[in-house]
Amino acid sequence: MRTSCRFAMAVHVLAVLAYKEGDRVTSAFLANSVNTNPVIIRRLLLSLQKARLVETCKGAGAGSRLSRSPQRINMAEVYRSVEAVESFATPARKPNAACPVGHCIKETLGRVFESAQTAMERDLAKTTLADVMKAVQASCDCGKKRDS
């Protein structure tokens, strides 16, 4: 399985917004942190806006900020807001209907896939943005220790 990197980028963006604690942050600034293009960030922010995770103002002096506290944002929400609904892919071509297996395998697979994805999201829901921030700071501290 492979995701797009949108989820990783989204968490990164939200972490920066959390770090900035309510200040409005521009897409250019975020793009610089993620090391990508502002347009990519803006497209991402549109998804996060729809999910009510961020608020964005237009015009001069504009930018984005979290619309909730980091404790109230969990990874499952972020994942759902940013990734395609369909997680598992089925072959493009229809299976051979004459085959007793091919005839009915698709819906059975669908149930298996759905259950697996639900399990994954339930796990993601356990981690909040605040947890991520804490872990990031801990990592950075370790890095400092190694350097010194």
Add this chain to the structure above:
Amino acid sequence: MRTSCRFAMAVHVLAVLAYKEGDRVTSAFLANSVNTNPVIIRRLLLSLQKARLVETCKGAGAGSRLSRSPQRINMAEVYRSVEAVESFATPARKPNAACPVGHCIKETLGRVFESAQTAMERDLAKTTLADVMKAVQASCDCGKKRDS
């Protein structure tokens, strides 16, 4: 998130092998059921061989069969044998090291991803190939009822 359709194809292939109950089945036959090319099936079978899920004989009158009973094959094994190890993608470009978030976010994300994937595989492990066969047959029965 989006998977390749290799997992779906693999389950389909294994289901056909289970249906054939130990008979050697050729890649051409499997390809016809999945409605794809024999080479695709052979590439898939190589992965399944490595995972000791199927046995393949070469030469005339050759083909593949399950190396265990369907009750002893679960979806997590199939998934792992066939999908890439890395499930979640991180951006191709390195985040900006000067950004306090970008500097350390990657390993934190890695842990979140790993946990989520483990949760998913644990769920997949609950379903065996035998369960899938049962569900497929039930689906087909329902179809028959609708038709009559």
Add this chain to the structure above:
DNA sequence: ACAGGTGTAATCGTTGAGGTTACCTAATAA
């Protein structure tokens, strides 16, 4: 009015996957 930023369309390049052909190799049947 203007400067700074978002929204969005259009386009390009890359990457990965499935699809296809072709050919070698192995094993069985004759």
Add this chain to the structure above:
DNA sequence: TTATTAGGTAACCTCAACGATTACACCTGT
């Protein structure tokens, strides 16, 4: 032994998806 059959594998094509980039219209605070 030889012919036949089928897997292993390389080479190549096509296509879709995604990130990257440019360009421009529109909004808004100063």
